[in-house]
Amino acid sequence: MLSPLQIEIVRALQNDLPLVPEPYKVLADGLGISEETFLNEMKVLQQAGCLKRISIALRHNNVGYTINSMIVWDVPEERVNEVGEKLAAHERVTHCYDRNKAPDFDYNLYSMVHAVSEADYQQLVMELQELVKPVKFAELKTLAELKKIGMKYFME
Amino acid sequence: MYQLEAVDKAILMILQKGIPFDSRPYFAIGQAVGLTEQEVIERIKRMKEEQIIRRMSGFFNSRNLGYTSVLCAVSVAEENIAQAAELINSYAGVTHNYVRDHQYNLWFTLIAAGETARENILDEIESSPYVDKMLRLYTNRRFKINVTFDLEV
Numbered sequence: 001m002l003s004p005l006q007i008e009i010v011r012a013l014q015n016d017l018p019l020v021p022e023p024y025k026v027l028a029d030g031l032g033i034s035e036e037t038f039l040n041e042m043k044v045l046q047q048a049g050c051l052k053r054i055s056i057a058l059r060h061n062n063v064g065y066t067i068n069s070m071i072v073w074d075v076p077e078e079r080v081n082e083v084g085e086k087l088a089a090h091e092r093v094t095h096c097y098d099r100n101k102a103p104d105f106d107y108n109l110y111s112m113v114h115a116v117s118e119a120d121y122q123q124l125v126m127e128l129q130e131l132v133k134p135v136k137f138a139e140l141k142t143l144a145e146l147k148k149i150g151m152k153y154f155m156e
Numbered sequence: 157m158y159q160l161e162a163v164d165k166a167i168l169m170i171l172q173k174g175i176p177f178d179s180r181p182y183f184a185i186g187q188a189v190g191l192t193e194q195e196v197i198e199r200i201k202r203m204k205e206e207q208i209i210r211r212m213s214g215f216f217n218s219r220n221l222g223y224t225s226v227l228c229a230v231s232v233a234e235e236n237i238a239q240a241a242e243l244i245n246s247y248a249g250v251t252h253n254y255v256r257d258h259q260y261n262l263w264f265t266l267i268a269a270g271e272t273a274r275e276n277i278l279d280e281i282e283s284s285p286y287v288d289k290m291l292r293l294y295t296n297r298r299f300k301i302n303v304t305f306d307l308e309v
Contacts, residue, residue: 002221010221013214016204019197022179035179042177049220053174054181057210058305063160063168065305070256070263081297088300096299099227102291105260110227110293114305140256140263147245147253150211151267153221155248 002050005033007154009041010050014152017054057150065114067121068142071128072107074135080108086131087111092124107138158206163189165307167199171212172304218267224274225267229260229291230281237262240286247277260291 002010012027020026028038045051060068075083080098087109088096095112111128115121125139160168166189176184182200183193191199203209218225232240237255244253244264253264268274282290 010214010216014216015213017175017181017212019182019201021182021193021197023181024177024179039177039179046177049217052215052217054177054213055174055215056168056171056212057303058168058172059207059210060305062158062206062208063305063307068254084297084299091306093300094303095301097227097295098297098299099293099295102293105229105291105293108296138258140258142254143257144255145253146241146255146262147250147264148210149251150213151216151218151223151251152248153216153218153223156269 002045005031006041006045006050009038009045011152011154013042013051013054014150057148060114064116067115067118069113069115069121069125070140070142071111071113071125071137072105072140073109073111073132073137074101074107075109075132076135083132083135084109087128090128090131093128106136158203158208160203160208160307163191164199164203164208167196168203168208168307171200171209175212223267223269224271225265225295226274226278227293227295228264228266228278228281229256229258229293230262230264231260231288232262232286233288236286240284243284243286244281247281249274249277260289 008031017023018026024038025035028035084096084098087093092113093111097110098108099110101108113124115124170185170188175181178184182196186193186196240262244250249267250264251267255261256263266274266277278292281287
């Protein structure tokens, strides 16, 4: 359970970090606490597994990664952990999840990849197939991005 | 498109790994890439303006904050995509929504404060006249989430 102060800190950190020499001091001032307390609570939140890091989301289309695809695999139950770990270990896989199958969507392992060209993408798919084979899979390329935001927690 | 210089890519690689929990984080980054604190700030500002950086803020583990998430797919007739997307995107907890090359053509993620809230939102979306079918794809195990792009510095 987070303390009221920790919730305030989560709220403060989900806005863009100020581009000033002492950004955490600005946020701490906003909450009426010292910068030292603010930084300490950040470390506590990180150790608790709540705060992963302060980081950026890139517009990957604008740094060359124009192909985005979700590749889904139908992996036998007894191989899910082995194959999931193999896919996760591939440096180009950004997300890898085991999910429940649905009646007309017969896939359980999900992997997300981003590529800089069609050739790069085809090569990547081949590499992943080598890791996973021999199972049924499907490629669901992104055709359009309709929404992409960072979640704002504790706003309700 | 803005042409990234080598030092911009070096800054982006550091930012992707994580901004230091340090009183002067931009100074620390400047030390690593050979720039002053002010130069680092200016370059980050520029990359935000140039639509390279979407956001620079905290990344949280939703489950450890007490939230629950789900991936959903819906099949929507081509002519109804705009209306369906408007409804889906209206929920603050919908963080991603993509058109994908599949019979289930809209794929979105929803983060909610509890299972009841989550299912209520999904029920509302599923009952929309613009939505034909819905899949609720719950996570059994998360093997990886690490969105770091190699910028070949």
